[in-house]
Amino acid sequence: MTKLRIGTRTSKLARIQTQMVVDVLQMPVEIVPIISKGDQIQDRSLANSGGKGLFVSVFEQALQNDQIDIAVHSGKDMPSQITEGFYVPAVLKRANPADLLLSKTPIQPGAIIGTSSPRRANLYKRIDPTCQIKLLRGNVETRLHKLEDGFYDGIILAKAGLDRLQIDVSSYVVQTLDILPATAQGIIALEARNGFRLSKDIDDQKTHILFDVERKLMAKMHADCHDAASVYAQWIDTNTLCIQAFYQDSDILTRYTDMDHVDDCIQEMAGILYG
Template sequence: MQKLIRIGTRASLLALAQSTWIKGLIEAQYPETTVELVKIITKGDKILDVPLAKVGGKGLFVKEIEEALLNNEVDIAVHSMKDVPAELPEGLHIGIITKRENPLDAFISNICATCRELPQGAKVGTSSLRRKSQLANIRPDLVIEDLRGNLDTRLRKLDEGKYDAIILAAAGLNRLSLSGRAKSFFTEAEMLPAVAQGAVGIELRTSDAALLAGLLFMDHQETSLAVRAERGFLHRLQGGCQVPIAGFARLAENTLHMTGLVASVTGDKMVRLALSADTSDPEGLGVRLAEKLLAEGGKDILSEVYGHEMH
């Protein structure tokens, strides 16, 4: 293994927690190797007052880090896989996907334990269209407002009384040892997770075969198969942050079971379907589920959201 590995990471508390975790795994495996964290400020970290959907969505948190990889300024990048666009720049790939954390969404409030207990017209904060549409479907009476910022910022805004409740990924809370803040978790049936939610991926240059081989000990096959299916689904739907899309796959007895959802932003239109297949072509399963969703009403919903006809 090379003597120095530079990890490109966002500077948020959560990103640093994830990168520090990966750094620890590499150093434990290769005591002779020094691992450095290189903090990179991304566009998504700079624009905090505008909903993600309006400023370009997913790529906002990875573009600058990918540029550092392509310029040989860092050796690997550690990402929350749900921030990674379906298409990657030429010369880069996601070589490793680590064991998935809790993939569900957490309900956090200082006044009640579940979203069903919130008073009529309560104010809920989330920056995700996926969460907004599914929440509006459960509780159309709630006032759902945009909530941007890092995890700690969002919790602070809740504690300052700006919201009656907020929704965050359970994985982020767990990684920052804040799982005690979650009052309850939405079931998969209530709120289907984002594609790849809870999974951390390692991106590297396709030319660095020896580095990839040395780091493969961190790859978790079950998570990798599920995330590949979910990303195939996302890719077919041309999905980014500006679309209410959810997709979640799990492996059981060598069969991949995947559920996908497309919704209107208001949550009044929703198509949700499931499909299963063996593990030989996870991406193909995701694509087939996406095709099925499009055929059964998803196409009309997405065409409305995108403002152009889906193909």
């Protein structure tokens, strides 16, 4: 039987997420490690070095050159509009999308907070206008080492990544931040060339709807990692979504919609937030 070739980034978290995909696929696979430009650039933010496409473009090239069949991405690392010729055939069930603030001692006003995310910087500034935002790049382990070494008073990380890495954070002061998570945070997404098919059983359809809605509104706002912006959708019942979003310094906008009117809701929210 021909093995399915799966492209993955080389970090420990990426390998764990790829194994989660392999476990769901339950078929022979070949893992193809790929180093993205986003992994190579560590001295500046994504917004100042090319955006989220730095994590995706090398995989799309490998897909186009028939070196891999599918690519595994963290949903939050994908640009809000996928490149023509490619699509997302499946996503896994969403993990907890929350952001956590980790520190060695309780955070005080004016603290140095590590993040490379304009979204996190903007929303944390609303919590503490006196804080100092300092660039933080690298994988999860590297970021924790920088906190241990005293470069920051606190750092903001995604709970999903910490959970998947099974990192014990009991030695830190951990605060769950009441802020909007990144668009598609906690979602593992598969990318393939148009026409490539996977079993529908692999796709978590409820999560896929959230993935599509969040990214569609981000695209309508012409927003990506270079913007302080986010869209977060949640299921309220089997046919109703709560969609929350902000763009730059706007207030967080909340709307409820049934699935028959979700496109109208996205259009309305984009008009209010982006103009």
